[in-house]
Amino acid sequence: MTETSDTLKISIRDVHKSFGKNHVLRGVDLDVSAGRSMVVIGGSGTGKSVLLKCILGLIKPDSGSINIDGKPVTGISERKRAKVMAKFGMLFQGGALFDSLTVWENVAFRLLYADGLGRTAARERAIDALAQVNLEPHIAALRPAELSGGMQKRVGLARAIVAKPEILFFDEPTTGLDPITADVIDNLIRRQVSALGATAVSITHDMGSVRKIGDDIAMIHEGKIIWRGLAKDVDSSGNPYVEQFVTGSEDGPIKVLAR
Template sequence: MTLPHPKIRIRNLHKSFGAKTVLDGISLDVAQGTSFVIIGGSGSGKSVLLRCMLGLMAPDSGTIEIDGEDILTTSARRREELCGSIGMLFQNGALFDSLPVWENVTFGLLARKLVSRRDARVQAGSILAQVGLDPSVGELYPAELSGGMQKRVGLARAIAAQPDILFFDEPTTGLDPIMGAVIDGLIVDCVKKLGSTAIAITHDMASAQRIGDEAAMLYKGQLVWQGPAASLMDSGNAYVDQFTHGRREGPITMELRR
């Protein structure tokens, strides 16, 4: 019996900037419907890996497959179609200040002409309700929202097109612990409702365990551990244990930046 392709398959991914190697042979499988969390310190390669998976940055070598199709070698049109099935929650919301909330939420739908402006305004209210916001919030502008509300609007935009894949970049950054837990709960609910495959990068260990099924740690551009997200605090791996418990002593060393 032929086994199904993982939703996302990465093989031997490399990326360097000059003499600095950022991704050093990353190989990773993410199964359909899985919430996968990637942890690691600053400069470990998490953001570069995310940009490569989103098609925003080209790796030097390796493959990135979605449903068995390499997005790096397919045609530009097909790559655009594949990336159209991806929703993204950016670290700082990345909302358009000059647009009302309803237009931020439906921006991708409008840009791809999947909905009229009239229908988009109505649809935005329904999507906002899914993340716990009253439809009337759609008439406000981002500057009128709290940080937690901006995160919810960002999540609403990410799920607006009912994507197959969702990416989350530090979803709880800048939020207090209670609001962080609220956002994590909304993420879990939305992912389950859509049946999406989710990948998140985060420094927040509580968040990682709340939203993740599986987890992996990057260190100096390499995967040093992979396992259940529930095992992050007692993984038995020296790198993961030092990172998750915030210990000064261990195999992870701070490098001088130039």
């Protein structure tokens, strides 16, 4: 696949991030083309979540640049960041639903509090979004604590898509779910990304998810992208790190150390 700068939705160049002596990101370079679904794979503690949070502006990189639609977003003001965030929808690993609000208020949060939509219209939009992730309208009045893990993920997905964002982020979307529910979530993600025509970035170490939701794959290891390619090529990458990760073998260049 060839990429030109005018089709790049997200462009990351030489991003570094340390926490004390722990140098997590060590010069990450990554491009995500508009309309593509990029999955970043890698073992635990390799910097996947930190990279995602750097793109979202939740963590400030020590150096390097991150561009969204060709415009730099590192170091911008809170006000400008809020505007950039209007392009994003994010599904957090644990759902990150607000305990004090009902399901529909969670789903419609952006519409209510950032876009200023009225409660009646926002509730209708929330119920539509819930239907798109196969949740019945009666769920809308429940609290997040009353839902199962899979339902919470679906509510999180509904919250991510309700404002029809240009970019969708998924942080370990199937972690902690049984295989069937995980497959349901993967299918929903794939369907919603296609329906919105959105650019998607997912991080996961679930190879089932990778094959289902990814167009492109990048592997991060020790804070650097060490391989990227098409999802269909992941099983024949020729890269020993990727091969070990895909097969899940203990033997290979990746050594699991107690951190």
